[in-house]
Amino acid sequence: MLARRLPTVLPPLEPAEALEVARIHSAAGHPPRGGLTRRRPFRAPHHTASVPALVGGGSRRPHPGEVTLAHRGVLFLDELGEWQPRALDALRQPLEERAVLISRQPRSLTFPADLLLVACSNPCPCGLPPAGCRCSDVQRARYRRRLSAPLLDRFDLRLLVTAPEPGDESGPPSAAVAERVAEAVARQRSRYRAAGWERNARVPAGALDRLVPLHPPVDRAWRDLVERRRLTGRGAATIRRVARTLADLDGSPEVAEAHLARAADLRQEVP
Numbered sequence: 001m002l003a004r005r006l007p008t009v010l011p012p013l014e015p016a017e018a019l020e021v022a023r024i025h026s027a028a029g030h031p032p033r034g035g036l037t038r039r040r041p042f043r044a045p046h047h048t049a050s051v052p053a054l055v056g057g058g059s060r061r062p063h064p065g066e067v068t069l070a071h072r073g074v075l076f077l078d079e080l081g082e083w084q085p086r087a088l089d090a091l092r093q094p095l096e097e098r099a100v101l102i103s104r105q106p107r108s109l110t111f112p113a114d115l116l117l118v119a120c121s122n123p124c125p126c127g128l129p130p131a132g133c134r135c136s137d138v139q140r141a142r143y144r145r146r147l148s149a150p151l152l153d154r155f156d157l158r159l160l161v162t163a164p165e166p167g168d169e170s171g172p173p174s175a176a177v178a179e180r181v182a183e184a185v186a187r188q189r190s191r192y193r194a195a196g197w198e199r200n201a202r203v204p205a206g207a208l209d210r211l212v213p214l215h216p217p218v219d220r221a222w223r224d225l226v227e228r229r230r231l232t233g234r235g236a237a238t239i240r241r242v243a244r245t246l247a248d249l250d251g252s253p254e255v256a257e258a259h260l261a262r263a264a265d266l267r268q269e270v271p
């Protein structure tokens with residue numbers, strides 16, 4: 001449910017992006033009904049989807065896959081532990097390059113695939129709370145092996161989500177969140193105007209010291225965290241970018257230690 005709400009809090013497609021998305025969906029045989037939409041695409045393929053259905057391809061006329069249909073929007077993979085390892089491996093290249101290269105003699109094709117990937121998984125095949133679960137250790141281990149370390153490392157945020165309790169307060173409405181997101185995006189655009197990256201997520205690790213500088217105590221806290229949690233280079237850079245995003249959502253010109261701590265909390269280890 002949270003994943004499906006995501007397009008309602010993301011900034012609307014820019015006019016050029018809306019055209020691009022409409023062109024892709026028309027080429028795939030789904031022209032937009034009722035004119036151009038500025039709502040970002042949301043795609044949720046089933047875990048039985050084939051590799052060509054997911055990343056594109058096909059033997060005769062190459063067609064765009066789910067990663068391209070989700071271009072500029074959200075790709076949601078439910079039950080990540082049920083997906084074939086082949087399909088998950090095939091996602092790596094498009095996620096890395098934000099495009100899919102399909103080689104066909106005599107020429108190759110490139111489809112765009114700049115998307116926000118969201119996935120969820122139960123801790124075991126049955127998905128019941130621990131008290132009701134009868135899965136064997138072997139079943140649980142096999143299920144978790146699908147979620148390989150290199151794959152999990154590619155998710156900026158990793159959270160354990162529990163069922164809501166009756167007394168839980170409901171969160172802010174989507175419209176209010178969307179407003180904060182739009183302001184945070186505008187702050188990022190103006191910060192990177194000269195560099196041309198637009199978003200914190202795009203700042204290369206090597207440029208973080210220059211573009212996302214940290215005050216000495218925050219920098220020390222970041223280095224401690226990297227050492228204590230034995231973060232990969234990717235993980236260390238991600239936490240710093242996420243901390244910058246949290247500061248942008250707060251309207252804060254500086255990254256504070258609290259932003260860093262929150263970014264670390266949002267990137268939990270998967271047991």
Ligand SMILES: [Zn+2]
Nearest residue numbers: 124126133135
């Ligand atoms: Zn179970």
